[in-house]
Amino acid sequence: MLIVADADVWVDVSEAMTAVDDGAPWAVPHASVRRLTEGAARAVLAGAPLGDGPLAEPAYRGVEGGGVTVLPRILYEQAPLDPRFAGWGQEDEAWGIALRAVAGQPWRGAAPLYHLWHPPQDRLSRRWGSRDGMTLYRRYRHAARRPEEVRSLLAEIGGIHGVA
Template identity: 30%
Template sequence: MLENLSILIPYQSDNGVRDINFKWIKEFYNTVIPEAEICIGFSTGKLFNRSQAINLSAKQATRDIFVIADGDIFYDPAIITDSIKHLKKETWIIPFRKIKRISKNNTKKLMKTDPTWPLKCEVTDFETIHTSKSNYLGGLNIITRDKFMTVNGFDERFVGWGGEDDAFSCAVNTICGNYKRLDHTLYHLWHPKVGYKRNPNAANNLKLRELYYQARRNKEKMKKIISDSQSIF
């Protein structure tokens, strides 16, 4: 089951906290899901182009099930096997309902331990985020290669933080079918925030996201947007 898995991780170095976290995350995957293929897409522009990084990681992938995972999250690896079982009947999977945002100090302590599951450092200081149908669509997605390619991957016109997950969700839901959300928990490592307010391209991202929103449930309109998108595919 896990031998058919490619884990796609978009990343951009910050020469600091994110790099420390990312090193731990890579070791975590090598330890807890050693059968999986790890594909890292590096964004090297001034602004992080997460869409491009995901597409670059997908271009490296040789297997049929994609796990699109941010480089600052981890989880019980049993989530993946559960998601793959659901993927037999569902179009794609968003496997979490809660996110535990770990505090700065707790993250630092965790980074000093070996990355494994169960954790060797207890997570005791965190903020719990609850998802809904319309938010927290990214972070961890499980989808087959063919459905990912059907929507041409992620739209690389999204530059800087925000909007690309909403657009991808709209595209896949409209063209392929709706996602199923499972009742699991993600753990998010602390790092300095960016957000829309610090993204000089935020207005463009929001306008582009609105195009995807307006095309929801209309396959012809969505196909037109996808045909106009920027993608290495």
């Protein structure tokens, strides 16, 4: 089993791990993303409990493939994160599309995911990271309902990346 997590988030993955152990093809442990303000993130890093500080924006539903994903190693070998995404943006959403195409619908948990504040990376906008990332994501989005086309996109990667 693998837990793939962004370095700036925290969520309880125990129910997601149980779901995968019990046969779920993959799991998204969180229902909501709670982005902490800079002050709240600093307080957490200094030892304050999560959940006590203010949010930078209202909580929202996290995307499949983003934040934290729990999955069997074999699924990651079939649908790895696409290394052609560089910098910030769209790799999460594209990966969610790939996982869904290869393995089906994930188990979805109800836990909150806390995102620690940090200065944003350079990007085109809050939605788009780079033109190359946008183009590649749109290819995944276009292929989303055709698993064979998603598998072709994954085959372009040329091997398993990130699996030792």
